[in-house]
Amino acid sequence: MDFLTNLALGFSVALTPFNLLMAVCGVMLGILIGALPGVGPPSGVALLLPLTFGMDPTSGIIMLAALYAGTMYGGTITAVLINTPGESASVVTCLDGHQMALQGRAGPALGIAAIGSFIAGTVGVVLLMLVSPALARWSLSFGPPETFALMLLGLTTVTLLTGENPVKGYISMVLGLMIAMVGFDIISGDARYAFGIPEMMDGVDFLPVAIGLFGLGEVLAGAEAAKGTPIAQGRYGLRDVMPTAVDWARSRWAIVRGTVLGFAVGILPGAGPTIATFLSYTLEKKVSKRPEEFGHGAIEGVAAPESANNAAATGAMVPMLTLGIPGSATTAIMLGGLMMWGLRPGPLLFEKNPEFVWGLIASQYIANVMLLILSTAFIPLFVRALRVPYGILMPIIILFCITGAYSLKNSVWDVGQMLVFGVLGYAMKKLGYSPAALTLALVLGPLAERALRQSLIISDAGAGIFFMRPISAVLTTAALAAVLVPVVRALVAAYRRRGAARVRAL
Amino acid sequence: MRGADRIAGAGLLVLAVSFSAGALAHYAYWSPNGPGPAFLPFWLGVVMAVLALLLLVGALRSREPGEDWLPRGEGLRRLAWVLGITIVLVASLNVVGMIVGTVIFLITLMRVLDRHPWPLTLAVAFAVAGFNFLVFTRWLRVPLPVGLLGF
Numbered sequence: 001m002d003f004l005t006n007l008a009l010g011f012s013v014a015l016t017p018f019n020l021l022m023a024v025c026g027v028m029l030g031i032l033i034g035a036l037p038g039v040g041p042p043s044g045v046a047l048l049l050p051l052t053f054g055m056d057p058t059s060g061i062i063m064l065a066a067l068y069a070g071t072m073y074g075g076t077i078t079a080v081l082i083n084t085p086g087e088s089a090s091v092v093t094c095l096d097g098h099q100m101a102l103q104g105r106a107g108p109a110l111g112i113a114a115i116g117s118f119i120a121g122t123v124g125v126v127l128l129m130l131v132s133p134a135l136a137r138w139s140l141s142f143g144p145p146e147t148f149a150l151m152l153l154g155l156t157t158v159t160l161l162t163g164e165n166p167v168k169g170y171i172s173m174v175l176g177l178m179i180a181m182v183g184f185d186i187i188s189g190d191a192r193y194a195f196g197i198p199e200m201m202d203g204v205d206f207l208p209v210a211i212g213l214f215g216l217g218e219v220l221a222g223a224e225a226a227k228g229t230p231i232a233q234g235r236y237g238l239r240d241v242m243p244t245a246v247d248w249a250r251s252r253w254a255i256v257r258g259t260v261l262g263f264a265v266g267i268l269p270g271a272g273p274t275i276a277t278f279l280s281y282t283l284e285k286k287v288s289k290r291p292e293e294f295g296h297g298a299i300e301g302v303a304a305p306e307s308a309n310n311a312a313a314t315g316a317m318v319p320m321l322t323l324g325i326p327g328s329a330t331t332a333i334m335l336g337g338l339m340m341w342g343l344r345p346g347p348l349l350f351e352k353n354p355e356f357v358w359g360l361i362a363s364q365y366i367a368n369v370m371l372l373i374l375s376t377a378f379i380p381l382f383v384r385a386l387r388v389p390y391g392i393l394m395p396i397i398i399l400f401c402i403t404g405a406y407s408l409k410n411s412v413w414d415v416g417q418m419l420v421f422g423v424l425g426y427a428m429k430k431l432g433y434s435p436a437a438l439t440l441a442l443v444l445g446p447l448a449e450r451a452l453r454q455s456l457i458i459s460d461a462g463a464g465i466f467f468m469r470p471i472s473a474v475l476t477t478a479a480l481a482a483v484l485v486p487v488v489r490a491l492v493a494a495y496r497r498r499g500a501a502r503v504r505a506l
Numbered sequence: 507m508r509g510a511d512r513i514a515g516a517g518l519l520v521l522a523v524s525f526s527a528g529a530l531a532h533y534a535y536w537s538p539n540g541p542g543p544a545f546l547p548f549w550l551g552v553v554m555a556v557l558a559l560l561l562l563v564g565a566l567r568s569r570e571p572g573e574d575w576l577p578r579g580e581g582l583r584r585l586a587w588v589l590g591i592t593i594v595l596v597a598s599l600n601v602v603g604m605i606v607g608t609v610i611f612l613i614t615l616m617r618v619l620d621r622h623p624w625p626l627t628l629a630v631a632f633a634v635a636g637f638n639f640l641v642f643t644r645w646l647r648v649p650l651p652v653g654l655l656g657f
Contacts, residue, residue, distance in 0.1 A: 050648060051641075051648075053648060054647055054648060167557055167560050167561050167564070168561070170553075170557050171518060171554070171557045171558070171561065174550055174553050174554045174557060175518075175554070177546075177550050178521075178525060178547070178550050178551075178554065181546065181547045181550065185533075185543040187543070188533070188534065188537065188542060188543045190532075190533050190543045192529075192532075192533060192543060192547065193525075193528065193547075216592075219588075220585060220588065220589060223584050223585050223588040223589075224577040224581035224582075224584055224585050389620065389622075391615075391616065391619050391620035391622065392616060392622070392630055394588065394615075395588075395611060395612050395615040395616065396612070396630075396634055398588070398592055398611075399608055399611065399612075399634065399638070402592075402595070402596065402599075402604070403604065403638060403642060403648075403650060406599075406604075406650065406651055407642070407648040407649070407650075410649055412596070412599050412600055412651060415596050415599065415651075416596060419592065419593065419596055422592075423589070427575075430575040430576075431507065431510055431511070431514065431575055432507075449546050452541070452546060453540055453541045453545065453546075454540075456540050456541050457539060457540035457541070
């Protein structure tokens, strides 16, 4: 009954008034941030991270984790009401959610999403609690080759899964790794690519980069569009958002399937909530007796992906906490935050900082309850927040970007860096590159380099070491497969085209 | 998009080659106890060069110009204003300070972009500046950039 003791410890940490307040603030802010079009979970976490510097790490991460859960739901409100996903994990929700809103059923759509999120989030935390310690114990046996192979797998899968164009995805990732090389080399002490500038000798901090790419970059992309989009009318009182018995019967199993699938996808390094929503929507459509209703307001089409993204958001915490490998852009930013607080995520975290880990896990239960209460009772409030013109919100978000970048080290240099990466983020978004892959690579870069060099030092067979140890062999092969999939796909497509051309020539 | 891909491909190729060459010129590729500080940067440059070539060749062979990626007309005007004023604010942070900067920044953007009425503009500008001051400076004790006036 080891974990019951641990959980009791966790609740004793999470239930202190201050931490409870932070969880409420996190969920509230999360729903609001998620509801703003273009400002998704990574931007929210990046912008809020500086606010938590003054707190102790446990309160800080509790707030961020609550915020993450909140943004997942906030994105849904925008998706259903104005057909613009607040963040990428709600893209699928637009399909049926907005159709329901047009049919005057926005209330039940938001209601079932809230209930599904609550069930998925709660089951997700239970799974998180059961899986993490075992995984952490197993990964204690990892040496540098396994660590490197795991990071390689995380980097290649996130790149493979985030963009439409794999070449641009890999360019983003390698660019992130190149930026990670700037600054003092931990082994030799060389100040690499610093050009004699003292600020660059310490390396490029990930926080101004993340705030620039996700905060300022998204705002600039939104700045072009002048006017807001119309909001679907409706009533959002508590009684209006309760799903009917029929809705509930149709959604029950969709929520269960979404939860299981979402958590499983979330655990995979590199595959975050967005992938989970697409997979679960496809699955529901396949198993449904009425596939023709999908896209025309089927409530399962809202329930399943909304459950899946919350379960995946919780699942993504597993590799972040136990292995130190984030499963998504958002957890990559949280990981950066942990490292700034001097906590080294990975197997030892469970042994060295139990009050931190279990406080976080317990606060996830609390955050889910808060989320259910706030999201059903306060929908009218959030709908009103959506009516604030973007022309007012945008400059305020920019100011938060500036304050956030400055507060890390009280340096205007960091603000300038944030600005540069904001422009880069805008261009990357418009041209189809992947800011998520760049951020992940920047966070993992120094750790991956150290693991790579240590592996090659202990190896007698050069790079062969990655294939000679069973765990790292499997992981490395999987990583290489992730690189090869788009190549093979492109070759097959080219071959088919040529074949078709030949047939036409005959 | 095709034009942008060509420029990006060429630019990244130059970056990749100079990154690798710079690594070999200034740092050790191999040291007595294993790979040196130039090892990974060199190979990153090589991988980036291959990727940049793929992008460049694809864009050069493509026959469709693709969509525009920069906005035109009103969209471009808004983008330029927002970015321009943000750059001015960041550049003058050490002179005007964050609190005064916030007020000027908000007033300019709200008036120029959407011509919000003056009372609303002033209310938002002072409310945000006050909130920032209270939350960051007073409550969380996160210092904000200070100007010549001392706040």
